[in-house]
Amino acid sequence: MISAQNTIRPRPHTTYRSFVEAHIRQSIAQCYQCGKCTAGCPVAYTMELTPRRVIRALQLGLENELENSSTMWICLSCLTCSARCPREINIAGVMEALRLATIGKKPTPDQKKFRLFHDLFIMSFQFSGRAYELGLGMAYNVMSGQFLNMASIIPGMLRRGKLAFLPHKSRGSETQHIFQRLEGQNKAMNQAEAGTK
Amino acid sequence: MIETARYAYYPGCCSKASAKEYTATTRLVCKALGIELEESPDWICCGASSAHSIDRILGIALPAHELLYAGRMKLDLVASCALCFSRLKIAAAELKDDDVRKRVGEVLGQEIPGNPDYRVMHILQVLEKHLDRIHLEKPLKGLSVACYYGCLLGRPKEVAFDDAENPQVMDRVVAALGGEPVEWGFKAECCGGSHVFTRPDIVSKLSHRLLYQAKQAGADCLAVVCPVCHSNLDAMQKSIGKEYKEEVDLPAFYITQLVGLAAGLPPRKLMFEKLFVDPMRLLRAKGLA
């Protein structure tokens, strides 16, 4: 990821930025780079682009750096940053927007496991209506290759009857239809958009 | 004679597995207080932290499904999980937007009435509202409780019902039970949430910080209002202790368990055996069991 070219060539008006600003209904030009968001973010210590720098990258139009970072996936959506920003910028919303903006792109190796988790989580209730923790945990462990993650507590969970062996179903399985209709809607909207171009 | 209060109730997915004791004691306590909870037979997952990360409309549509149910019942909707509460409340706010409402309606296959006012409450609010109904059989005297709210009850401002940094509702509830809420600075710091799968190191670090701070503040135990937080602070406690080479041993109760205890409900029904960190020694030491 380290590029040989470290010089920044600002491009303040990118589609990324417009997408993010439309999502949070605020202008990120308001950010005066005080760093309070990073200071309070519980996971900033493990991000390569901290929340303040994400905003900076947006201000300067450094799209590649944003796309290649896992920051928005490491973000816990805890809203600490948004709650404390002196300029009242919804930084958690910025993270959410960046997740949505990059969802169609090929994930970097580091992003993969987060995307996998979300996909599996959604799959776990897409058909039954309700999330199925055990299935999710096992599927994730198998597919991500991180076998030992939850291993230590699984026996305890079983002993306490805290893991159901079979998924619990919602009556009516409404979720399946929701996903179908959503897909239809998104397709229609994409077509409409392509049509206007 | 106390009047029964009725609410629509959204248990959330964890209620069927990891948070069985939370749901069970919520029902139990509510029953004891004359609060009726109406659960929708066909409730579905709110999508938690995943749906809104993948598709904005999906993140609203899933919780909206439940809002519509409560709307039909003309009841305020109560959630016991902080994460579900947050998603439901955010969805209720988003539905005020005409365009969003139209799209969500399409996805749900039903029209959503205009100008909707869906009221969402967290179980803490319900408990506080009906505190006067609790008959204190066994005041939690001498029990120092670190109330842990998690990051989502006070944020964002638009949906919060308490201060973002120093919330007080649970402290008031615990005080009303005769317990002693401790002052500590981490009531609303994040526990690591659902990163337990993807980045367990993060959960360990953040939850350890919480446990350590609670203990430092002189707490005997934690009171928790969210299954995700609870699993991180209770189930993971032992492995966190190992990782940080110090045994914590801080029982983490669901707030409903504490209410039940103070109201004199039998310990057996409060399902203390489901907790990973055994609270019985503490309760006996305090003369509460």
Add this chain to the structure above:
Amino acid sequence: MARVGVFICHCGTNISGAVDVARVVEAAQKMPMVVIASDNKYTCSEPGQASIRQAIVSNKLNRVVIAACSPRMHEPTFRKAVSAAGLNPYLLEIANIREQCSWVHSHDREKATAKAIELVKMAVAKVIRHEPLYPREVPVTKRALVIGGGITGIQAALDIANAGHEVVLLEQEPSIGGRMAQLDKTFPTLDCSACILTPKMVDVANHPKIRLLTYAEIKEVRGFVGNFKVEITQKARKVDYSKCTGCGTCWQKCPEKTPSEFDLGLGKRPSIYIPFAQAVPTKPVIDTDSCRYIKYRQWLAAGEQGKKPPECRICEKICPTGSIAWDQEPQTITEEFGAIVVATGFQVYDHRHYEEYGGGAYPDVISGMQLERLMNASGPTGGEIVRPSDGTHPKTVAFVCCVGSRDQAKGRTYCSKVCCMYTAKHAIMLKEHDPDVQCYIFYIDVRTGGKDYEEFYLRTLDDAGAIYIKGRPSKIYRDGKKMIVLGEDALMGRPIELAADLVVLATGMEPRTGADKLAQKLNISYNTYHFLVEAHPKLRPVETQTDGIFVAGACVGPRDIPESVAQGSAAAAKVAGLFSSDTLVTDPITSVVNRERCTGCLLCVAICPYKAIDCETTRDTRVVAVVNESLCKGCGLCVGACRPKAIDLRGFTSQQILEEVNSLWS
């Protein structure tokens, strides 16, 4: 019958170069009521003025029109000339045929001449409707009131008094001195605050022209420039100052101790007290909230309910002069002043609003002002810098800048201006007190605009070895004995966790609670934060929209001592200027109410920006508006608001303006 004379100027060739003056003269002679029209090479020259004076006398003129340059240029000159010929100076109208005609239409002599004729016509139409107006002379009470006894008010009071005028210096607290009295050393020179302030306080107390009214408040302000009537409430001190010698026996012996406001809760003071050792006056007041005897009397009055408090009265017993006056009640004093200086200063932002920094719950997270008290040799710890929690000496000290400033989320967007500098000062002083101290300063930008300020800041790096960390912290919490500050080192782009023994919040400046109420009483403006508003931020920085009321110091905006002193002196100079004559001449261009037409709707009262309109009841019990001509500035806003056309503006009456319009088509 109006007899109008019209005088048209050539201005050398400035006018005649573009306008055919002869034709204008000719046309003017034919205008209604014009008795004589003539021209002049240079009207404003002495011969030019003389010819007008002569024409007025010999033609018995009672109205004059001069067509020349802009009235903004020579109206005063010509008013004098007209008046020298025995005419009321307001029976003059000027047609601006230079700036508005010859100079801007120089390429078209025909059009310029035609326009000049019309401009003269308009002036004639207007002047016919002119009434004689008489400026009023009002006497000036050469006595000034200075509200607020901080450094600003002290400076203003001394300067006015030294100019030879009487001053009343009014202070709400028991002593003058303001916030500066609480400071230890002061940037950028590190003079000891008391050393430079106390002599001035003593000067105030001893100045024959200054009367000190401490423990007093403004109740009501009426009147206008030169003639204000002010009601002042003298709060009950419960001590008779005419007898008390300030011997100090009482406050040394009083058994009741309560947190000291002056030491911001870090120390205690007795119930009968002076706020600090160098207080002026050095006479005590009794704090009725904490005094035992007052509680005892309340207990008696409440029918002896509850536990009996001790009766005490020790002060009374030991006072050698019998000065304790339990039955003293608040008094109202009414005084007259010619000018008022408002110097009510600021208060320190209350960091309890920052819950993420502990909301005031951690004893070892203190404000900059509290640190001043800890550093001060006469402070609660005798100048020893210790942690409030356990009295140990802090070795690692973290500073957080911009607390309560530059923070829209907390409703304070402005920069408080002094906190960067006082934080630098604190870092230098801490190092001087204890060479083992290491300071870390969290900042967003370091702002050091001022003479020698940047050099002073650099000393924090060079001499004090302080480490500046760019980034606003997000959270402060306790871990064992340490306070942990969570910040970002924005220059490294990484989060930073700092374990400090003491955290100092550089809290900002905000106006005193109640500044808005005071401003309302004085009829001056204040902004959303309640800082007072000056007449012009650059060119009239100590004046207000209300004549005779001046503002100075930190009540107008964040200010340090050099600026506050400069403003105090500036306000004093303005007052002295006002007092330099015995009377004030008021502009007669004011509005006037036709009492018969007025329906008493009072729309005009609401619209007048100067509160110049009042209402009164006529003999036939109708409510009508009355204009206070001393307050009216002649803007004419009220005239447009009045539906029944009952109010009009002298010199610019509706009829006059309509005649001007009319003349263009007649």
Add this chain to the structure above:
Amino acid sequence: MELTYEPRIVGFLCNWCSYAGADLAGTSRTNYPANIRIIRVPCSGRVDPLFIVKAFQLGADGVLVAGCHPGDCHYSDGNYHTRRRVGLLRPFLDYLGLDKARLRLEWVSASEGKRFSEVVSSFTDTLIKMGPRSS
């Protein structure tokens, strides 16, 4: 006839900003069309809508009201009242059968001599393009 059409404009200028701005146009010898006749008022807030209506009734082709920029009023907020009053009057012009563009409200400061001459030029141009009044 069309070629020699000279619209007549009445200008109400506040003493402190716009009148001074017009003076500055003069001292800097900035030429502008000679169609405007200026009436000095202490504050644009002194302009009674009646004056404007009267000017139009008598045959004015255009009326200009000019005052200090919002926030700069010599009398603190007179020009806000002006803005409101002129706003309220505009619909009334319709009723008189007049194009709204015949009434202009401009903010001209004492240092904007050039701007003043531009305002007069463009207003005169507009009125010439509109042609003589039909009512």
